[in-house]
Amino acid sequence: MTAPTAKEAPAVAAVTRAEVEDFLYAEAALLDGWRLDDWLLLFDPDIKYEVPCNDAVDADPNQDLMLIDDNYTRLAARVTRLNSRHAHREFPHSRTNHQVFNVQLETSGDEIAVTALFTVWRFRAGRSDCYVGRYRYRLRRRDGQLRIAFKRAELAMTDLRAVADVAIIL
Template identity: 75%
Template sequence: MTAVAWQQHVLLRQQVEDFLYAEAALLDAWALDEWLQLFDADAKYEVPCNDALDADPAHDLLLIDDNYVRLTARVARLNSRRAHREYPHSRTNHQVCNVRVLDGPADAVSVTASFTVWRFRAGRSSCYVGQYRYRLRHSDGGFRIASKRAELDMTDLRSVSDVAIII
């Protein structure tokens, strides 16, 4: 890789990291309407079952398999008092690290990152650990999420009880 190509890659990774950190901050602030604006209208948000991380939503059951319409409904429900599991809201702390920018076409980029999401509710703490897989599209001065997949590393979900929050 030439010095110029390396500098461009480093700059792109920094821009991607800044975007992912801003996304995490929105989730922790429960600014879900603003978070939803990060997604393209044809976006997907998936959380596969933790025993089948390579699950294909066309053939397999996923914990969450949202298109933009379902994601919008999820945000509306979490913002309302009808989300009994999340009213009042949990406190969360989304930690993103080991961000890797993978090759992709000029208009989009594939990204992986490790995550830890801490959830504090009713005197209990839960921890979700795993890997994000993003497809980010270049947009005016930034990125838009074309797809986000949160693959959980835990062997079972009993210790966290549910995935009522956005991971």
């Protein structure tokens, strides 16, 4: 088997894990800083953002109940709502700490498939809650920058009663 020539090599072939990790850390920093409008700019217009129910992490949004199943329009509406005083669950905003680790990637064509583990701490009203799970991303390079085409946050928690809800963006 021969290596692809430069002409045949996909545009994302030169991406490194360090570059992907830096991108994911920057995304986490935007979320922790409640810079949601800037966070939304990381996404391609044909985005899918999913959070399946914790009892069916392999759920198919076409036939199964999802906690979140957003396209770009719904995700933008979610950001607008979270930035307003009308999001009673998140006003004043929670303090969060998004931790991303065990990043793995695989390039295929013009996309990069990424998996990473996450822990998201949420601090609000004297409580601390912890969300744990796995991210699945499909990233693309557009105008020299990595962009999110797909993001899925699969919760590893067996019970959501301890955290009560998923009002923050994982």
